[in-house]
Amino acid sequence: MHKDVKEILYTQQQITEKCQELATMINHDYHDKEVILVGLLKGSVPFLAELSKYIEIDVTFDYMDVSSYEGVESRTITIKKDLDQDVKGKDILLVEDILDTGKTLTTVKAMLEERGATSVEIVTMLDKKEGRTYPIEAKYVGFEIPNAFVIGYGLDFNEKYRQLPYVGILKEECYQ
Numbered sequence: 251m252h253k254d255v256k257e258i259l260y261t262q263q264q265i266t267e268k269c270q271e272l273a274t275m276i277n278h279d280y281h282d283k284e285v286i287l288v289g290l291l292k293g294s295v296p297f298l299a300e301l302s303k304y305i306e307i308d309v310t311f312d313y314m315d316v317s318s319y320e321g322v323e324s325r326t327i328t329i330k331k332d333l334d335q336d337v338k339g340k341d342i343l344l345v346e347d348i349l350d351t352g353k354t355l356t357t358v359k360a361m362l363e364e365r366g367a368t369s370v371e372i373v374t375m376l377d378k379k380e381g382r383t384y385p386i387e388a389k390y391v392g393f394e395i396p397n398a399f400v401i402g403y404g405l406d407f408n409e410k411y412r413q414l415p416y417v418g419i420l421k422e423e424c425y426q
């Protein structure tokens with residue numbers, strides 16, 4: 251275990267089994283549709299890679315990289331990398347590592363709906379419900395986690411720890 255990890259929450263094996271379960275639901279729900287899996291960079295990459303191994307329906311992949319800022323009266327989002335394709339009339343499944351305040355996914359979902367997507371749903375590996383400040387829920391949730399700062403399996407602190415093959419809680423002394 252990495253020296254900065256306080257506790258492992260989910261092992262590689264548990265994450266793989268959860269990806270199989272989630273993919274089974276997605277295969278069922280989207281069997282007659284052609285889905286675009288949209289990974290939000292950078293955190294979603296390991297989860298998207300594992301989940302997609304078990305998806306049997308036809309899907310295509312695309313990626314977005316956004317950063318959002320909270321102003322006094324408004325929320326602005328900067329698109330650092332946009333999708334390669336037009337989503338009008340398409341079924342979109344947003345793939346995330348974590349749903350925390352909900353700011354990122356609320357903004358991206360609204361943006362894709364405005365562009366005319368037929369449906370925009372969310373699959374997230376982790377759901378930190380206590381962190382939520384925006385009223386948004388994911389259709390598919392891997393694990394509900396406590397209100398702690400987590401790293402690994404794509405999740406970073408200051409861009410580090412993304413490569414860890416498990417999800418763990420970061421020691422408080424590393425960010426205090």
Ligand SMILES: O=P(O)(O)OC[C@H]1O[C@H](OP(=O)(O)OP(=O)(O)O)[C@H](O)[C@@H]1O
Binds near residue numbers: 292293351354355
């Ligand atoms: O629900 P929220 O409060 O919006 O938080 C969740 C988002 O924050 C993190 O991304 P980050 O902006 O750190 O980018 P990264 O994926 O490159 O780490 C995470 O990967 C989610 O995208």
Ligand code: HPA
Binds near residue numbers: 348350398399400406
């Ligand atoms: O707990 C977290 N860890 C890493 N990145 C995050 N982005 C939102 N919440 C988290």
Ligand SMILES: [Mg+2]
Binds near residue numbers: 293405406
């Ligand atoms: Mg991050």
